[in-house]
Amino acid sequence: AHDIPIPEIALNPRRGGPKNLPIAEYLVDDGDSEEQARQMAKPKLVVLGCGWGSVALLKNINPENYHVTVISSNNYFLYTPLLPSATVGTLELRSLIEPVRKIVARIKGHFLQAKAESVDFSAKLVEVSQTLPSGETRNFYLPYDKLVIAVGSQTNTHGVEGLKHCHFLKCINDARLIRRKVVDNLERACLPTTTDEERKKLLSFVICGGGPTGVEFAAELFDMLNEDLTKLFPKILRNEVSVHIIQSRGHILNTYDEALSRYAEERFARDQIDVLTNARVKKVEADKILFSQKDEMSGKIITKELPYGLCLWATGVGQTEFASNTAKQLGVQKNKHALETDTHLRLLGTPLGDVYAIGDCATVQNNxxxxxxxxxxxxxxxxxxxxxxxxxxxxxxxxxxxxxxxxxxxxxxxxxxxxxxxxxxxxxxxxxxxxxxxxxxxxxxxxxxxSLPATAQRAHQQGQYLARKFNKLAQAGPGMMANEVYDGDLDAAVYKAFQYKHLGSLAYIGNAAVFDYNGWSVGGGLVAVYLWRSVYFAQSVSVRTRMLMAMDWSKRALFGRDMMSF
Ligand code: FAD
Incomplete structure (x- = not known):
């Protein structure tokens, strides 16, 4: 069976769909072998995105049953939980990414580096766009039998003005830009031409958002300042550098067990990381942040200013343009933050069993x-x-x-x-x-x-669930007795509904870590750090990334971080 070439995807001379665009289809060879005919008859599974949800699906799907095509704007899987470590050079950027073509090749699927624009649910066509270096875009349709939407999320702006001055931490390029900015600021602070006031501002690092991303970035920054700053930048005194976290709630890590968030706050207070709670950012200007905070004594709301050299905006997740347009198109979707699915992860408002949504872009309507x-x-x-x-x-x-x-x-x-x-x-x-x-x-x-959490853990479980169900559907579908399938609901007849199992939350807080599992919580020094590292180490996607991470950790322990802006 494996000698038969995988059918290639190519533009068909035929145009069609509501926008009369070219249609990309599997090339049918003139061969007439039975195996070839069987290959061509396999259902077409199209997956949008190559993040946590999609990769879990791709790793568990049986390629014998489907022609799989992945469409994604980037051609790598990003190991997000350790992304904060890449912002200061604890880990290298390449250690956190895995080429998606390797994963797709294993299942003899196709990968198209392009962007999904919209879906025509009745004609079963995804509109895909490719942008050329000249800026010109070329759009085409890709037909599907089954579609999985796993396009993730984007940073929530909360409508705050001036975010163009901020850094974000969602993708590998964000981490690269932060790393460059941190080192640039330290270099500029050492120049004889820099005034004291400029120096103070350059060395003020502000994080908006006290969730795991903001907290872990602060912790990584703190580690770097303690371990490498004084050796490499002797002109900068440690106490000249300030790290601030602006958090709108009463505590940082507020989705964790209360004792853990208190532990993290105490640790940060000891490490002189300034945690500003009950504080709301109003506006970000080119060199300062305006925020309001409740005065603990008088209870009054006071507006304050904080000059900064780097500002990270990490205040939760919002919908991507593709997901919000899809929700609007479907009409029945009520949730403003994510695409609603039923408990079988089928997108509400689409024909039963055609379209699924998983990961950060989706929410399960749970009754x-x-x-x-x-x-x-x-x-x-x-x-x-x-x-x-x-x-x-x-x-x-x-x-x-x-x-x-x-x-x-x-x-x-x-x-x-x-x-x-x-x-x-x-x-x-x-x-x-x-x-x-x-x-x-x-x-x-x-x-x-x-509101299940928007985490890699949930996206991973949903991707695994769909793959297992699709494998069952491919076997059970054709031979299923009519009386076993109620109301045409094949999914429910062959597989149980999705059920999320919370395996705990982890956060690194600077030579210490907090770990929260179902009321069982650990906050501690080296033991928790090693627990934190080994959990992520075991979960990382390939032997290649595990080796790269191990090498980076050893290199940092022996030689320190590479502090270069490149
Ligand atoms: P993603 O992994 O975001 O993947 C989305 C994919 O869709 C990407 O490949 C993107 O390029 C692609 N895409 C987007 N739009 C389109 C389009 N229109 N067409 C085609 N492709 C598109 N979770 C945890 O459980 N534990 C942690 O410790 C943790 N730490 C984190 C740290 C950071 C810094 C960040 C940013 C996130 C962290 N998360 C963590 C959250 C976790 O990364 C997300 O919940 C997870 O990535 C969601 O997976 P997903 O598959 O839904 O989307």
Missing amino acids: IASNIYTFLKQIAWETGKDPEKCHLDFAMWRSVASRIRKRFPQATDHLRRLDKLFEQHDKDKSGTLDFQELRELLAHIDTKLT
Whole structure:
């Protein structure tokens, strides 16, 4: 079978689709072997993007079942969790990337370095654009049988003015630009022509956003300042350099366990990293940041200024242009932050089983809470009570919860959260809860449920899930008995719904790390650092990247970082 050449993708002389563009298709050879005919009949799986979600899918898909084509603006997979380490030269940029063609070649698929512009869901065509060095763009259509949208996210600007002066940390080029800027600022600070005021500004590093990306960048910067600055830039005194984190919430790492975020704050206070909490950036000017902060004593909001030499903007993720246009086109999509899918990861509003969305660009519409509500209503009717007038006390809730747990084992964690809310409610009120109040509590839980974290962990699990399901679908589809498939839902007939398993959160905080797993949290020095490193080391995509990372870590330990702007 492997002697048969993989059909190439080429432009067909035929044009078509709503924009009458050329259509790229698999070239059919004139050969007439049975194997060739079988190859040509395989469904076409088109994957948009080559990040965490797509790569997990590509690594698990059975190439015997599909013709796979990957379309992505960049031709490498980026190992994002260690990207902050590349901004100061702890790791080299090339150690964090893996050529996607290697991954695609293993499954005998195709790769097109191009941008997905839009999708015609009824004609099953993706509009793809290629930009030439002259700036001219050429658009064409690529047909699909199954489409997976995994285009990731972009930095959330929150509508703040002046972000053109900031650096971002999303892609490899961002890390390269930050590294160059850090070294440039240190070099300029050493020049005899630099005034004291300029020097202070050049050596002020400001990070907007106290989430894992901002915190890890601050930690890497801190390590570099302590380990290499005084040796390589003796003219700069350590206390002349300042690192500030502006965080809109009350704590940094606020999605982690409270004890861990406190641990990180204490560590940063000891390391003289200035953490400004309850502070909101209003505007970024060419040389200073304007932000408002609540005064702890008076409670008043005060506007402050902070001069900077480098400002990193890392305040969460927003939708890419492609994803937001797709959501608008579909109409049924209600979520403003991500493309909504059902629990089988099928994009809402598209024909069943054609289009899937995974990773940062997608959110799973999860109805566990409303299921629980329906179930409670049922129980109320069963026990002869009018659900709208029924009052639950905590003991009654517990017995109801145990029945729900049996029916929805996936809701265990959420039920535990509800237990806490009920307990609290029981203390605050006279011990009962009516259905309106219950509805409000469930709505609160539902909001929490739909916002699964935008992490590599989730994207990876979703990519793996889709590959496994597609492998099953390819086997089961044609021979499936009609009575096994309800409402034409083949996905549900062959495979379970997607269920996210949280494996914990990690963050590096400068010669220490915090690790949070299901209420089990570790914050510590060297042990946690090695735990942090080994987890990412084990997860990194190839032996090649593992070797490169190990070499970079050893090189840094022996010779220090390369402080050059190139
Ligand atoms: P991505 O990995 O972002 O991939 C999207 C792909 O789509 C890219 O290849 C992009 O080029 C391509 N693309 C975009 N638009 C188009 C288009 N129109 N046409 C074609 N291709 C397109 N998560 C963790 O779990 N743990 C961590 O420690 C962690 N640390 C992080 C540190 C940093 C600095 C950053 C930036 C992120 C970190 N994350 C971490 C988050 C994690 O990287 C993302 O959640 C993950 O990358 C999402 O995977 P994805 O496949 O959805 O998208």
